[in-house]
Amino acid sequence: MSIEQLGIQSHEERPVGLRARRDLIVQESTYQKEYCWIIKDPLAMKYFRLGKPEYLVLQKLADPISYHELKLELTQAFPDFNVRLESVQQLVTSLHRSGLLVSGASGQAVPLEKRRNKELLRKFTAILPSLMSPKFPGWDPERFLTWIYPKSRFFFSTWFTAGIAALCIAAITLLLTNFHDFIGRLPEFQQFFAFDNLLFMAGILIFTKSIHELGHGLMCKHFGGECHQIGLMLLVMTPAMYCDTSDSWILRNRWHRMAIGAAGMYVELCLAAVCTFVWWYTNPGWIHFLALNIMFLCSVSTLLFNANPLLKYDGYYILSDFLEIPNLAHKSQQALISKLRVLCLGMGSLPPRRTQPNNSNLLAAYSLTSLFYRWFITIAILWFISKTLEPYGLSAVAHVLIVLSIVTMVVVPLTRLIRFFLYPGRVREVKMRRFSISIGLAAAFLLFIAYVPFPHYVWAVFVVRPMNAQMVIVPQAGRLDQVFFRAGDWVEEGATIAVLANSELKIEIDDLKGRLARLNAERIGYELTSAVQLEAARKIAETTAQMASLQQQIELKEQQLQQLTIRASRSGMFFAPPNIPDRPLGLTDFPTWAHTPLDSRNAGTYLEANTLLGSIGEPQEMEANLIVDQSDIEFVHLGQKVIALPQQASSRFIMAEISGVANNELVVVPRELSQTNQGPIAVKPHEAGGETPLLKSYEAFAIFQPESLAQDDLQLLPGMSGHAKIHVGSSSLGSRLKRYLLTVIHFR
Numbered sequence: 001m002s003i004e005q006l007g008i009q010s011h012e013e014r015p016v017g018l019r020a021r022r023d024l025i026v027q028e029s030t031y032q033k034e035y036c037w038i039i040k041d042p043l044a045m046k047y048f049r050l051g052k053p054e055y056l057v058l059q060k061l062a063d064p065i066s067y068h069e070l071k072l073e074l075t076q077a078f079p080d081f082n083v084r085l086e087s088v089q090q091l092v093t094s095l096h097r098s099g100l101l102v103s104g105a106s107g108q109a110v111p112l113e114k115r116r117n118k119e120l121l122r123k124f125t126a127i128l129p130s131l132m133s134p135k136f137p138g139w140d141p142e143r144f145l146t147w148i149y150p151k152s153r154f155f156f157s158t159w160f161t162a163g164i165a166a167l168c169i170a171a172i173t174l175l176l177t178n179f180h181d182f183i184g185r186l187p188e189f190q191q192f193f194a195f196d197n198l199l200f201m202a203g204i205l206i207f208t209k210s211i212h213e214l215g216h217g218l219m220c221k222h223f224g225g226e227c228h229q230i231g232l233m234l235l236v237m238t239p240a241m242y243c244d245t246s247d248s249w250i251l252r253n254r255w256h257r258m259a260i261g262a263a264g265m266y267v268e269l270c271l272a273a274v275c276t277f278v279w280w281y282t283n284p285g286w287i288h289f290l291a292l293n294i295m296f297l298c299s300v301s302t303l304l305f306n307a308n309p310l311l312k313y314d315g316y317y318i319l320s321d322f323l324e325i326p327n328l329a330h331k332s333q334q335a336l337i338s339k340l341r342v343l344c345l346g347m348g349s350l351p352p353r354r355t356q357p358n359n360s361n362l363l364a365a366y367s368l369t370s371l372f373y374r375w376f377i378t379i380a381i382l383w384f385i386s387k388t389l390e391p392y393g394l395s396a397v398a399h400v401l402i403v404l405s406i407v408t409m410v411v412v413p414l415t416r417l418i419r420f421f422l423y424p425g426r427v428r429e430v431k432m433r434r435f436s437i438s439i440g441l442a443a444a445f446l447l448f449i450a451y452v453p454f455p456h457y458v459w460a461v462f463v464v465r466p467m468n469a470q471m472v473i474v475p476q477a478g479r480l481d482q483v484f485f486r487a488g489d490w491v492e493e494g495a496t497i498a499v500l501a502n503s504e505l506k507i508e509i510d511d512l513k514g515r516l517a518r519l520n521a522e523r524i525g526y527e528l529t530s531a532v533q534l535e536a537a538r539k540i541a542e543t544t545a546q547m548a549s550l551q552q553q554i555e556l557k558e559q560q561l562q563q564l565t566i567r568a569s570r571s572g573m574f575f576a577p578p579n580i581p582d583r584p585l586g587l588t589d590f591p592t593w594a595h596t597p598l599d600s601r602n603a604g605t606y607l608e609a610n611t612l613l614g615s616i617g618e619p620q621e622m623e624a625n626l627i628v629d630q631s632d633i634e635f636v637h638l639g640q641k642v643i644a645l646p647q648q649a650s651s652r653f654i655m656a657e658i659s660g661v662a663n664n665e666l667v668v669v670p671r672e673l674s675q676t677n678q679g680p681i682a683v684k685p686h687e688a689g690g691e692t693p694l695l696k697s698y699e700a701f702a703i704f705q706p707e708s709l710a711q712d713d714l715q716l717l718p719g720m721s722g723h724a725k726i727h728v729g730s731s732s733l734g735s736r737l738k739r740y741l742l743t744v745i746h747f748r
Contacts, residue, residue: 015064016092018101022062027250030324038250041099045228047249048098049326053078057091061101067092141217141230141243149221156222156263164270171276178280204293208271212264212306213243219263220245223256249326257321261314265306272298310373325359329370335363344438346431378405446734453730458632460700461680462624462644463672464720466617467703470570474597474611476563478502483598487576491568491616498598500564500607509557516550519543572616575718612671615718622716623703624656626724627666627673627681630696635728636661642702646722654716656702658726666697672721679721700726 025040029049037055039048050058053074060073067088074083095101154160175182217227229244243264248257272295279291309315312329320328338350338360382402421427478500485497523543526536568574576596596602597613607613624644628636642656669691673679682694702724704716 013066013068015066016061016070017103018061018092018096019103020058020061021100021102024100025250027252029250029252039100040247040250044099045244045246046099047246047326048100049249053081054091054095057088058095058100061092061095139230140228142226142228145217145221145227149218152218153222156219161266164266164273167273168269171273174276174280201293201297204290205297208268208294208297211271212268212302215263215267216243216245216260219260219266220248223248223251223253223260225251225260248321254321254324258318261318261321265302265314268298268302268306272302308373310370311377323359325363328363329367332363332367332370335360336367339364344434345429346434347429375409378409449732450734451732453732456635456728456731456736457725458628458635458728460626460628460632460724460726461673462626462702462722462724463670464622464646464716464718465625466572466575466615466619466718467621467623469572469575469615469617469718470568471615472497472566472568472574472613474500474566474607474609474613476500476502476505476560477609478505478564478607480597480602480605480607483600483603485574486598487574487596487614489574491572491574493568493571495568497566497568497574498613500566502561502564505557505561505564509554509561512550512554512557516547516554519547519550523547566613568616570616573619575615575617577612577614577719617718622718623659623701624724625670626700626702626726627669627693627697628700628726630665630698632728633661633698633700636700636726637728641727642724643727644702644704644722644724646716646720655705655707656724657705658700659703660701662699664698666699667692669693672719 021041023042025042027038027040029036029038035052037050039050039058040046041048056074056077057070060070065073067085070088070092071083071085074081074088092101213230217230220227225245225247227243227245227247231242231244233242245260248260251257251260275291275295275298279288279295282288282291305311306314309319316328320326325331334350341347342349382405385401386399479502480498481501482499483497484495484499485491491497523540526540526543576598597605597607597611624642626642636658638658638661640658642658644654644656646652646654669679669681669683671677671679671691673681674683674691675681676683676691681697683691684694685691
């Protein structure tokens, strides 16, 4: 007897043991001009886009129905489709795996909870691959947004948005029409990106990015969506907020979704425009400086990062909404992988459901461009971090970040590639001819990197010094009384450069002379006493010894008094020392000097001992005193070409040639290059005075080429500093990378 004769139903005719979840939120929408439905899973906070067949099956599974009945419903609704029973079963299984269907059996809350925990774990583990901007799970701000939205609704109105647009245009017009003044009023790079200001900028970044993310949440609320997660992320090692507005996918209007993506930039550009006017029309002070930092962070950083569609920030989501391609990064990556499978391995392309067949070429190009741009921006950020931390001796932190980034961007993809080939049966799908060509090209590229030499440059910092110059130093502290020469004057040997006064020293000399006179009177009195008296003879001897000691002290003090008259020990031009910024009052009763000691404004100020007044040398004989890191000094040799880039004229360069290399480690850092004087070299106090470099460094010397100076109207002055690159020969990129990694491993 058959199953039908026994009254037993087949599997296809029995009711499906799965039901559509009743807590799902459904929103009608369109996708690439096709009607669809957006399904929101409120438990896992995931979103699904279903076409007409998938949504019909989900609808029918709200009540008991068999696979056979589902097949009949689909055939009736879509007569042009060849509906097979296996396809219906696969569709039901797919909906169940996505969490949209649950079994009628008891205990279904357990797998749903496991699925939610698995999703949270996936988000947490996603932190590791994105070292430059990791995101951490956050909290649900929906109640807060519901409370604050009525109070800030005006901010998203048409009239207010038009006003903000006009304000931004006015701010841009102000800067463009006064561009030269704008550039001149900006602080120098080292001042703006100094460590203390970076900490200040970090605090501002936390505030501005929190407002930025709040703008996303409120805009989503404005168009009827919800925001169920605001969390913490690290943006270039700085704490910031992020806002999950995935609920925007339930909105039918893609322009509304794009507005939600742009809301954060809208808020920041509003802040930037206001702060532009505040900065321009205020005098230097904390408000002026605060406005400048907000203007920079809310304009330049916003446009470079948030508005860029190649990075997974606001611009990416706006592009995704405009193209109506959810998970644009994943699908473009799949399109690129599909192309690589065909071109490099001779395998078949990925199934159409995993790619966008109509835009596969564009998506693959987008994925490749995005990959290279992420590499570029990561390298640029790490370079910036390294240069910022280097003056403070924290380069090892940047080195660790660089190694971790290399692991993320190179090792992780290689691991996935190996797993791809280890999949059972995968090797048989590969066409060996295509694979061999691909391996050959990859090997040729690696050999090119490993062995083809490229010009090799070593970077160093330098300060300009006159060759064989006499440094004019204050030997004895005192008050600046008279100045006879200024910078640029010609000085003859023995000429008086300046005279200092020290009233305390004169008082000490007068006091010593008074004591000497009293002792001399006492000795005369003892000499008039009878010579036979032994006590008088002893007193005379003691007094004579005390008078000799006082005489030596007087002579020493008078020598110090003579040193207050500072003379030239050679003939030549007098060069001023580097400028020193204004300083607070010292421990003396006299005001301290600033800029250069012999400035007319410093008349009467107190000059400490060992203060550099200037130098005397030949104006045509200048050399660059280069400070080279210990890891690079082995490459520097006599006769190598040097390109000097003075900080005072960053758009010009001067050619020079290495004339000497020090064998011993640098002990005292030139003051112009010291971190305490806003220089690039990290220093620490030296036991013998001055400052010594925090990291081991060596000196090299370079003579400027006369023909290079003749072609440029830049006048070289002692104390000018900048960066230089030394052409040390040629080497392959592979050898440089190997050497760098060895340096990092030793955590120099």
